[in-house]
Amino acid sequence: MKQRFTLIGSGLAGGLLAAYLGRRGYDVDLYERRADPREGNIVGGRSINLAVSTRGIHALEQLGIADEILQHAIPMRGRMIHDKSAELHFSPYDVDPNKHINSIGRASLNTAVIAAAQRYPNVRVHFNHRCIHVDLHEAVAYLETENGQLTAKGDAVIGVDGAFSAVRQSMQMQISGFAYDESYLAHGYKELTIPPARDGSWQMEKEALHIWPRKSFMMIALPNPDGSFTCTLFWEFEGPRSFATTKTDEEVRRFFDEEFPDAVPLMPTLLDDFKQNATGSLVTIRCEPWYYRDKLCLVGDAAHAVVPFYGQGMNAAFEDCFVLDESFENFPDDRERAFAEYFSRRKENADALADLAIGNFIEMRDKTASKIFRVKKKLDHMLEALFPGIYLPLYTMVTFTRIPYAQAARRARLQDGIVYSGLAFLLVIATAIMVRLIF
Numbered sequence: 001m002k003q004r005f006t007l008i009g010s011g012l013a014g015g016l017l018a019a020y021l022g023r024r025g026y027d028v029d030l031y032e033r034r035a036d037p038r039e040g041n042i043v044g045g046r047s048i049n050l051a052v053s054t055r056g057i058h059a060l061e062q063l064g065i066a067d068e069i070l071q072h073a074i075p076m077r078g079r080m081i082h083d084k085s086a087e088l089h090f091s092p093y094d095v096d097p098n099k100h101i102n103s104i105g106r107a108s109l110n111t112a113v114i115a116a117a118q119r120y121p122n123v124r125v126h127f128n129h130r131c132i133h134v135d136l137h138e139a140v141a142y143l144e145t146e147n148g149q150l151t152a153k154g155d156a157v158i159g160v161d162g163a164f165s166a167v168r169q170s171m172q173m174q175i176s177g178f179a180y181d182e183s184y185l186a187h188g189y190k191e192l193t194i195p196p197a198r199d200g201s202w203q204m205e206k207e208a209l210h211i212w213p214r215k216s217f218m219m220i221a222l223p224n225p226d227g228s229f230t231c232t233l234f235w236e237f238e239g240p241r242s243f244a245t246t247k248t249d250e251e252v253r254r255f256f257d258e259e260f261p262d263a264v265p266l267m268p269t270l271l272d273d274f275k276q277n278a279t280g281s282l283v284t285i286r287c288e289p290w291y292y293r294d295k296l297c298l299v300g301d302a303a304h305a306v307v308p309f310y311g312q313g314m315n316a317a318f319e320d321c322f323v324l325d326e327s328f329e330n331f332p333d334d335r336e337r338a339f340a341e342y343f344s345r346r347k348e349n350a351d352a353l354a355d356l357a358i359g360n361f362i363e364m365r366d367k368t369a370s371k372i373f374r375v376k377k378k379l380d381h382m383l384e385a386l387f388p389g390i391y392l393p394l395y396t397m398v399t400f401t402r403i404p405y406a407q408a409a410r411r412a413r414l415q416d417g418i419v420y421s422g423l424a425f426l427l428v429i430a431t432a433i434m435v436r437l438i439f
């Protein structure tokens, strides 16, 4: 019999998953608390643009929608580091200049995946429906609309409702022993704008991810197709110099003049943006299990929200959709086994990504500013060129391959161990030679 799914949340992963399930011929009702993004609704209240890379693109390719989506994207070929004296250093992402990540607007990506789902007549999308509770045992979702409450009953409910998932909260309430952990960074983020130049062109290098690393905090900027850049300031919430202590126009201006002198002349709306745009928080969420019998499953941020510093949260959520679809392929008549296989393939990797993402915050805000970082990147690229397919830098494995995150992290540790031991060995030999030459 045709399986019937109730999906909660038509964000990035919800739209894509609905398309995967629709293609499989399943009956899908997708409920989203917000209005239709095609009616000008701003999606999710999160970043305006994001970086899509190999894992995300692969998941889009399976549905034949990667090309149409990527035509709106801007390639970013490396990091452009802005130091305090306004000097620029470009560090390519990979030894292969064709490897790049892609800046894409969240709204256009969201719209594209929802449209892809709606190409299947067996997928129905219901906007302005907020899920307030799920009865796990009966796979019934309770929804609130402008016109009152209603229930949605299918064979299973899938929670694709993001980091603050109502579906996950229902699991917490109804599954004894459900493990849940959330941890917030001491940093928040605020989005700011660099508008296009008068002629509509980009005011900085277009094909780069710009970083202003300032040790304990940083600003980044990603290009948009309209010639603008969306900047994101990641800064401590509290402390002597922080969001909490920088309120007046004068304080904001002084902070930016001191820290980002080359960006300030490009940001005419800085003070208004700073005041008007909300300060977001950065959360890591780990939980388990991600499913309940054959009745309920979590996908994307609902299962594993990570901080954004590896640019992988959405890519990982898209990879979830692909893996869940493969699990349905492997167990077409046993939904519980399909959920179990999906969970066992993804959990370790989501945990590894959470750690990698926090680690990359330190790398981006602090280490990218140092010469040692640039030398290490060059050494990485040299080793990758010398030992193709054998030595792969961690960033390359995470961003440009589909090697599972946990495996990539283990392999990087091993490679680092070998490289550092080799360098230490060479240092000892060089010292011994010098000692012999001197004496």
Ligand SMILES: Cc1cc2nc3c(=O)[nH]c(=O)nc-3n(C[C@H](O)[C@H](O)[C@H](O)COP(=O)(O)OP(=O)(O)OC[C@H]3O[C@@H](n4cnc5c(N)ncnc54)[C@H](O)[C@@H]3O)c2cc1C
Pocket: 008, 009, 010, 011, 012, 013, 014, 031, 032, 033, 034, 044, 046, 047, 049, 050, 051, 052, 129, 130, 131, 132, 160, 161, 162, 163, 164, 165, 166, 189, 232, 299, 300, 301, 302, 308, 310, 311, 312, 313, 314, 315, 316, 317
């Ligand atoms: C500042 C920032 C920058 C980022 N940059 C990147 C990046 O460059 N690359 C990358 O890969 N990832 C990035 N991410 C992570 C990425 O945004 C998330 O991983 C991704 O959005 C997860 O998709 P999702 O569909 O699981 O959740 P969401 O996109 O959050 O979608 C959840 C959907 O569920 C809906 N919903 C929520 N509750 C309910 C309810 N009760 N009832 C009905 N609907 C509901 C919401 O309205 C929303 O539409 C970034 C995140 C942040 C915060």
